[in-house]
Amino acid sequence: MLKIGLDAMGGDFAPEAAVKGAVMALNELGADSHIVLFGDEAQIKAILAAENCNSDKIEIVHTTEVIEMGDHPAKAFQQKPNSSITVGFGYLAKGLIHGFASAGSTGAMMVGSMFAVKPIEGVIRPTISTVVPNIKGEPLMLLDVGLNVDCKPEVLCQYGLIGSIFAESALGIKNPRVALLNIGEEEAKGNAQSQAAYALMKAEAEKGKFNFVGNVESSYMFTGKIADVVVCDGFVGNTILKMVEGFYQINTRMGLTNPFWAAMNYENVGGTPVLGVNAPVTIGHGKSTPLAIKNMILSTERTISSNVTSKMQEAFKA
Amino acid sequence: MLKIGLDAMGGDFAPEAAVKGAVMALNELGADSHIVLFGDEAQIKAILAAENCNSDKIEIVHTTEVIEMGDHPAKAFQQKPNSSITVGFGYLAKGLIHGFASAGSTGAMMVGSMFAVKPIEGVIRPTISTVVPNIKGEPLMLLDVGLNVDCKPEVLCQYGLIGSIFAESALGIKNPRVALLNIGEEEAKGNAQSQAAYALMKAEAEKGKFNFVGNVESSYMFTGKIADVVVCDGFVGNTILKMVEGFYQINTRMGLTNPFWAAMNYENVGGTPVLGVNAPVTIGHGKSTPLAIKNMILSTERTISSNVTSKMQEAFKA
Numbered sequence: 001m002l003k004i005g006l007d008a009m010g011g012d013f014a015p016e017a018a019v020k021g022a023v024m025a026l027n028e029l030g031a032d033s034h035i036v037l038f039g040d041e042a043q044i045k046a047i048l049a050a051e052n053c054n055s056d057k058i059e060i061v062h063t064t065e066v067i068e069m070g071d072h073p074a075k076a077f078q079q080k081p082n083s084s085i086t087v088g089f090g091y092l093a094k095g096l097i098h099g100f101a102s103a104g105s106t107g108a109m110m111v112g113s114m115f116a117v118k119p120i121e122g123v124i125r126p127t128i129s130t131v132v133p134n135i136k137g138e139p140l141m142l143l144d145v146g147l148n149v150d151c152k153p154e155v156l157c158q159y160g161l162i163g164s165i166f167a168e169s170a171l172g173i174k175n176p177r178v179a180l181l182n183i184g185e186e187e188a189k190g191n192a193q194s195q196a197a198y199a200l201m202k203a204e205a206e207k208g209k210f211n212f213v214g215n216v217e218s219s220y221m222f223t224g225k226i227a228d229v230v231v232c233d234g235f236v237g238n239t240i241l242k243m244v245e246g247f248y249q250i251n252t253r254m255g256l257t258n259p260f261w262a263a264m265n266y267e268n269v270g271g272t273p274v275l276g277v278n279a280p281v282t283i284g285h286g287k288s289t290p291l292a293i294k295n296m297i298l299s300t301e302r303t304i305s306s307n308v309t310s311k312m313q314e315a316f317k318a
Numbered sequence: 319m320l321k322i323g324l325d326a327m328g329g330d331f332a333p334e335a336a337v338k339g340a341v342m343a344l345n346e347l348g349a350d351s352h353i354v355l356f357g358d359e360a361q362i363k364a365i366l367a368a369e370n371c372n373s374d375k376i377e378i379v380h381t382t383e384v385i386e387m388g389d390h391p392a393k394a395f396q397q398k399p400n401s402s403i404t405v406g407f408g409y410l411a412k413g414l415i416h417g418f419a420s421a422g423s424t425g426a427m428m429v430g431s432m433f434a435v436k437p438i439e440g441v442i443r444p445t446i447s448t449v450v451p452n453i454k455g456e457p458l459m460l461l462d463v464g465l466n467v468d469c470k471p472e473v474l475c476q477y478g479l480i481g482s483i484f485a486e487s488a489l490g491i492k493n494p495r496v497a498l499l500n501i502g503e504e505e506a507k508g509n510a511q512s513q514a515a516y517a518l519m520k521a522e523a524e525k526g527k528f529n530f531v532g533n534v535e536s537s538y539m540f541t542g543k544i545a546d547v548v549v550c551d552g553f554v555g556n557t558i559l560k561m562v563e564g565f566y567q568i569n570t571r572m573g574l575t576n577p578f579w580a581a582m583n584y585e586n587v588g589g590t591p592v593l594g595v596n597a598p599v600t601i602g603h604g605k606s607t608p609l610a611i612k613n614m615i616l617s618t619e620r621t622i623s624s625n626v627t628s629k630m631q632e633a634f635k636a
Binding site: 135146149150181183190191192194217218219220221222223233234235236238239240242243245246247249250251254256257258260261 | 453464467468499501508509510512535536537538539540541551552553554556557558560561563564565567568569572574575576578579
């Protein structure tokens with residue numbers, strides 16, 4: 001049985017949005033998958049009753065505390081041992097659930113990822129990533145999108161391998177094309193960081209570690225012609241992600257909509273996988289709606305069932 | 319008399335596009351403005367004749383060489399002393415023209431800017447910028463957009479002042495709001511570079527140097543609600559610019575067009591001002607059409623007539 005943990009208390013519209021999202025996910029889950037909700041049992045049961053849901057595929061682990069957005073993430077993680085996030089990570093670390101997702105405190109989710117499930121041995125810095133469709137409707141993976149804002153070239157190079165494994169396993173892209181985000185196509189382009197990262201990634205590619213296709217400029221990212229996985233530091237990745245969000249908002253308000261832009265809506269994105277740690281963790285947008293939660297559950301299920309974690313553990317052992 | 323120098327031999331479609339652009343600009347130029355074309359006199363005259371143009375507001379300086387895109391910029395600038403770009407910068411340095419624009423070799427234009435007209439005393443690193451409209455149709459200035467890809471915080475801070483002077487003088491924005499591009503709104507957000515730059519910009523603002531409004535996230539850049547001038551390093555700025563170009567292309571191909579996106583077309587942008595050097599210099603897109611050249615001439619005229627250079631010289635003297 002595959003157990004997907006969900007923080008029922010996380011997000012601006014919790015617990016309603018979280019529980020409703022779990023109910024929505026039921027129809028699309030694998031036959032062997034269960035959702036484990038961490039949160040206030042009475043509240044959760046009331047929402048499930050209102051939704052006429054009594055599926056045995058939803059389990060509840062009762063928790064009595066909530067890490068609030070204003071809390072200091074590291075302190076709250078320790079000082080609220082009965083919080084939905086802290087208990088959830090306890091279950092994840094013990095293997096009682098196989099992945100954990102939350103639209104709650106990003107900071108607390110990162111604390112749990114780093115200190116409860118811990119980085120994979122050999123990974124210098126774990127990363128958060130985003131998967132959005134390119135103009136052909138194929139998945140495009142971008143990492144890092146905000147965790148590591150001052151990346152050493154060695155860290156960027158590892159993101160190439162991490163992204164490659166995720167794209168192949170969880171996104172089903174065979175021999176994914178990994179590119180370095182840069183401001184020119186040629187090898188010598190870029191800043192000190194990207195020039196050094198290019199050399200390292202090229203060397204890894206020559207050892208057969210991943211399929212490095214060179215630089216990609218942001219103008220070509222979404223064409224699908226160059227790369228499936230785009231590597232950059234967290235400052236640049238977060239800036240790119242926020243530009244996409246900004247233009248999605250602008251286009252929507254201006255009535256310029258189509259399937260490409262609709263797919264950029266965070267509700268459809270399925271959350272942000274934390275990669276390079278010893279278990280699947282997904283962080284959702286604080287404003288997550290039931291639809292966003294549903295997609296986050298399904299993307300977490302996909303990450304679990306594709307054995308991304310063990311593949312990364314194996315790759316970094318070598 | 320105000321003399322705007324134009325490299326007639328620069329750009330993929332030169333000299334036709336350049337000369338036709340100059341002819342197009344005539345109608346919109348100030349009464350006191352002349353265009354000085356640097357290039358092959360016979361070719362230029364043939365194009366002017368074909369355009370039925372015999373305006374005395376167009377002057378020609380005959381040159382016999384052209385710096386090609388494949389040439390090494392610094393070497394070619396010296397080894398082709400009769401090239402349109404080298405001769406143009408000679409005229410600019412001597413004050414025989416008051417500004418110089420080209421859609422030719424960006425590298426050679428930068429060599430001319432740095433070695434013929436030279437950085438303004440006190441400016442650590444000159445910069446290239448872009449002005450595009452926000453969703454309200456007001457000008458938004460972004461700098462640096464690709465010249466300095468590894469910026470020290472001190473350089474970013476100076477860009478605040480440079481951008482503020484340009485926006486106030488050339489764009490007519492009173493007390494322009496200068497923001498630092500960052501990945502969060504709060505002061506403590508960002509990477510090491512942006513955190514240090516924030517502190518320096520705040521200190522300059524407290525001295526009354528410019529109107530620093532804090533951080534702006536890329537998602538809010540184009541709303542017009544936060545900033546008129548956005549400062550970032552050249553790697554990030556170039557990435558932003560190329561994302562805008564990429565989305566312009568994608569939207570256009572998908573039939574999602576409106577005035578906001580149409581304004582993002584480089585043809586309407588009017589070239590890239592080089593700022594922080596001792597004379598107005600504008601660099602155009604290699605693919606510049608006559609329309610793009612026309613807008614580049616007009617934006618160069620605006621930079622000249624607003625005395626941006628002397629205002630910057632004055633500001634950096636203090």
